[in-house]
Amino acid sequence: MTNDKTIDPAVKTMLEIAEAEGISTAFSRAAAMKQCPIGSKGGCCKNCSMGPCRLVGKHDRGICGATRETVAARGLARMIAGGASAHSDHGRDMALTLLAAAEGEAPDYTIRDVNKLLEVAELLDVPTKDRETMEIAKEVAEAALAQIGNQRGEILYLKRAPKKRQEVWRKAGVAPRGIDREVVEIMHRTHVGNDQWYDSILMAGLRTALADGWGGSMLATDITDILFGSPVPLTAQVNMGMLSEDEVNIVVHGHEPTLSEMILVAVSDPEMIEYAKSKGAKGINLTGICCTANETLMRQGVPTIGNFLSQELTIVTGAIELMIVDIQCIMQALAPVADQFHTILVTTSPKAHIEGATHVEFDEHRALEIAKEIVKMGIDNFPNRKETRIPKEINHLVAGFSHEYINYALGGFYRGSFRPLNDAIVQGRVRGIAGVVGCNNARTCHDYSHEYITRRLIENDVLVAMTGCGAIACAKYGLLSPEAAQYAGPGLREICETTGIPPVLHVGSCVDNARILTVLSQMATEGGLGEDIADLPAMGFAPEWMSEKAISIASYFVGSGLYTIMGSESPVANSPIVDRFISESWEERIGGKLEFISDPEEAVQKALEHIDKKRAALGLVEYDPTRFGQSGDRLMQQFIEAMEAGLPVNIYSATVPQLA
Numbered sequence: 267m268t269n270d271k272t273i274d275p276a277v278k279t280m281l282e283i284a285e286a287e288g289i290s291t292a293f294s295r296a297a298a299m300k301q302c303p304i305g306s307k308g309g310c311c312k313n314c315s316m317g318p319c320r321l322v323g324k325h326d327r328g329i330c331g332a333t334r335e336t337v338a339a340r341g342l343a344r345m346i347a348g349g350a351s352a353h354s355d356h357g358r359d360m361a362l363t364l365l366a367a368a369e370g371e372a373p374d375y376t377i378r379d380v381n382k383l384l385e386v387a388e389l390l391d392v393p394t395k396d397r398e399t400m401e402i403a404k405e406v407a408e409a410a411l412a413q414i415g416n417q418r419g420e421i422l423y424l425k426r427a428p429k430k431r432q433e434v435w436r437k438a439g440v441a442p443r444g445i446d447r448e449v450v451e452i453m454h455r456t457h458v459g460n461d462q463w464y465d466s467i468l469m470a471g472l473r474t475a476l477a478d479g480w481g482g483s484m485l486a487t488d489i490t491d492i493l494f495g496s497p498v499p500l501t502a503q504v505n506m507g508m509l510s511e512d513e514v515n516i517v518v519h520g521h522e523p524t525l526s527e528m529i530l531v532a533v534s535d536p537e538m539i540e541y542a543k544s545k546g547a548k549g550i551n552l553t554g555i556c557c558t559a560n561e562t563l564m565r566q567g568v569p570t571i572g573n574f575l576s577q578e579l580t581i582v583t584g585a586i587e588l589m590i591v592d593i594q595c596i597m598q599a600l601a602p603v604a605d606q607f608h609t610i611l612v613t614t615s616p617k618a619h620i621e622g623a624t625h626v627e628f629d630e631h632r633a634l635e636i637a638k639e640i641v642k643m644g645i646d647n648f649p650n651r652k653e654t655r656i657p658k659e660i661n662h663l664v665a666g667f668s669h670e671y672i673n674y675a676l677g678g679f680y681r682g683s684f685r686p687l688n689d690a691i692v693q694g695r696v697r698g699i700a701g702v703v704g705c706n707n708a709r710t711c712h713d714y715s716h717e718y719i720t721r722r723l724i725e726n727d728v729l730v731a732m733t734g735c736g737a738i739a740c741a742k743y744g745l746l747s748p749e750a751a752q753y754a755g756p757g758l759r760e761i762c763e764t765t766g767i768p769p770v771l772h773v774g775s776c777v778d779n780a781r782i783l784t785v786l787s788q789m790a791t792e793g794g795l796g797e798d799i800a801d802l803p804a805m806g807f808a809p810e811w812m813s814e815k816a817i818s819i820a821s822y823f824v825g826s827g828l829y830t831i832m833g834s835e836s837p838v839a840n841s842p843i844v845d846r847f848i849s850e851s852w853e854e855r856i857g858g859k860l861e862f863i864s865d866p867e868e869a870v871q872k873a874l875e876h877i878d879k880k881r882a883a884l885g886l887v888e889y890d891p892t893r894f895g896q897s898g899d900r901l902m903q904q905f906i907e908a909m910e911a912g913l914p915v916n917i918y919s920a921t922v923p924q925l926a
C-alpha cells in the first residue's frame with residue numbers, strides 16, 4: 267500500500283504506523299483528495315470576485331475577457347512573486363540581524379567570516395580601507411537593505427554575473443531594478459484589468475525571478491555566511507535513525523539559521539545537559555528537518571532527520587520532545603499530529619503562527635536567552651515520553667560545498683580556481699554539470715525522481731550540485747558521500763577520487779541556489795567554456811517541486827541561461843501558447859528555457875542531449891565514457907574490496923588498506 271508513496275524505508279515504516287493508527291498525513295490526504303484539474307493547469311482565475319473563472323471547454327475567456335494565455339501567465343507570474351518574496355524577505359531578516367549585530371544590539375551574534383564581509387562590501391560599494399569590521403558590517407547591512415528597496419537602475423549584485431549575461435538582461439529588459447519593486451509590480455501588473463498580454467507578464471515574471479536569484483537569495487546566502495561562517499565540507503548523518511532513544515530530542519525545522527544556531531549553543535551548554543540528566547535523559551539530541559536543517563547541517567554537522575514530506579512522520583515516532591519551527595514549508599498539520607503525541611510544537615516567527623502551537627516569539631536582541639527558554643521546555647517534556655518507534659535508517663554524507671570551497675578543492679589553496687573543473691569538462695572527463703534542487707511533492711513518489719535523476723546524471727559523468735529537500739533525499743541514499751564515486755561514470759569517478767569530493771555536492775538550503783549561480787558565473791568567466799552561463803554544458807532540475815519558491819528558483823535559473831526541467835505537469839498547461847513561450851521564446855530571448863517533464867528518464871535524456879549540444883557548440887571533444895578512468899576504476903575497486911573486508915577506509919587518503 268505504501269510502496270508507491272516513497273522510496274525511503276524509514277518513511278515507509280512510519281507511514282504504515284500512521285495508517286494503522288489512523289493518523290492523517292500529507293500522503294493520506296493526497297490520496298483522499300484529487301488535484302483540481304483546472305487550477306493545476308493554470309486554467310482558473312480568481313483575481314476578482316466575478317470569478318473564479320474556469321477557462322475550460324467552450325470557455326476561452328473569463329468574465330473580464332481575459333484569455334487562457336493571460337490567466338495562465340498571470341498565475342505563473344504570481345507564483346514567481348510569491349517565491350521571490352519568501353526568499354527576499356528571508357534575506358531582509360538576515361540583513362536586519364547583521365545590522366543589529368553591528369550596532370551591538372544583538373550580542374549573541376558576531377562576524378564569523380570577515381573575508382566574505384569584505385567581498386560583499388566590495389560588491390555593494392561599501393568602502394573597507396582602514397575601517398573597523400563592525401563599521402563595515404553596519405554599512406553592508408544598510409546597503410543590502412537599500413538593495414531590497416532599490417527603486418531605480420539595477421541591483422548591484424548583477425555585477426557578479428558574466429558581462430555577456432548582463433548584456434542579455436539589459437537587451438531583454440529584464441535586469442531587475444529592486445527586489446521589493448519587482449515583486450510589488452507583479453502583484454499590480456496581474457491585478458484585474460491591468461497587463462493583459464502574456465508576453466509582457468512573463469518577461470516581468472522573469473525579471474522578478476532574477477531579483478530573487480541575483481538579489482534577495484544571494485544577499486541572504488552571503489549575509490548568512492558572514493554571520494555564521496561560509497560552509498566547508500564536513501561529514502554528517504541523515505535520516506530518522508538519528509533520533510535518540512534516551513536523550514531529549516529537539517528538532518529545528520524551517521529556513522532561518524538565526525534561531526537554530528542559538529538552539530545549538532543552548533543544547534551544548536553544560537548546564538542544560540545537566541538539567542536534561544536531572545529529568546532522566548542521557549543528554550540532548552539536536553536534529554533538523556528541511557532547510558533549517560540544511561543550514562545547521564552544512565555549518566555545524568547537525569544531523570538531518572528528513573525532508574518536507576517526512577515532517578509529520580518524525581513526530582509519529584513518539585520520540586520528539588519539542589519541534590521548533592521558524593518560516594516556510596512548515597505544514598499546518600504538524601499541530602494536530604503533535605497533539606496526538608507528547609511533542610510540543612513551538613512557532614517562533616511573527617510571520618508564521620500555527621493555531622494550536624505554542625508561540626515563543628524570537629527576537630535576535632535576546633537570542634540565546636530565548637533559545638535556552640525553548641530548550642528547557644523540551645527537557646521538561648522528556649518525562650512525558652511514552653512508547654517510541656524510531657526507524658533504524660541512517661546514512662552518511664559530506665555537506666557544505668560553498669562556491670569558495672569548490673574553488674579551493676579543485677584548484678588548491680594557493681591557486682584556487684575553477685580552471686581544473688573547466689579543463690575536466692573541456693577534456694570530457696566531466697560531461698557537464700547540473701543543479702538538482704527543490705522539494706518533495708505528495709502527488710509523486712517521495713524522493714524517487716530526485717534519486718533517479720541524480721543517479722543517472724552521475725552515471726553519465728555529470729557533476730551534480732544539490733540544495734534543499736532534494737539534497738536531503740539523495741543523502742539518504744548515499745549519493746552525497748565520497749563512496750558514491752563508485753556509481754559515477756569513469757571520468758567523474760576519477761575526479762572524485764583525485765580530489766576526495768563526492769559526485770553530488772551539497773551546496774545548501776533552497777535559498778542557497780544562489781551559490782549555484784555564482785559557481786556557474788565563475789566557470790563562465792574562467793575561460794574555455796564560452797563567455798556566458800548559457801554557453802555552459804549545464805542544466806537545472808527541480809524534479810519534485812511543489813512550492814512557489816521552486817518556481818521562482820527555476821525561473822531565475824532560466825533567466826540566467828539554463829535549460830531547466832521541472833517534474834510533474836506544467837502549471838500553465840491550459841495554455842499551450844504560454845507553455846511554448848516559457849520554453850521557445852524564453853530561450854530565444856534569454857538563452858534558457860523552462861519545461862515540465864514528469865518522466866524522470868525522459869528528463870535525463872533531454873538533459874544529456876542538451877549538454878552534448880552545448881559541448882558541440884563550444885567545439886569540445888565528443889563525450890566518450892570509455893576514454894578515461896581505468897586507473898580510477900582500479901583504485902575504487904580496491905577501496906570497495908577493503909571496505910567489504912571490514913578494513914578502516916579513509917576515502918580522502920590515497921592509501922588503500924592492504925588486504926591480507
Ligand code: MSK
Nearest residue numbers: 557595704705734735
Ligand atoms: S524546504 S521550498 S520543500 S526544498 Fe527549503 Fe524543501 Fe522546497 Fe521547502
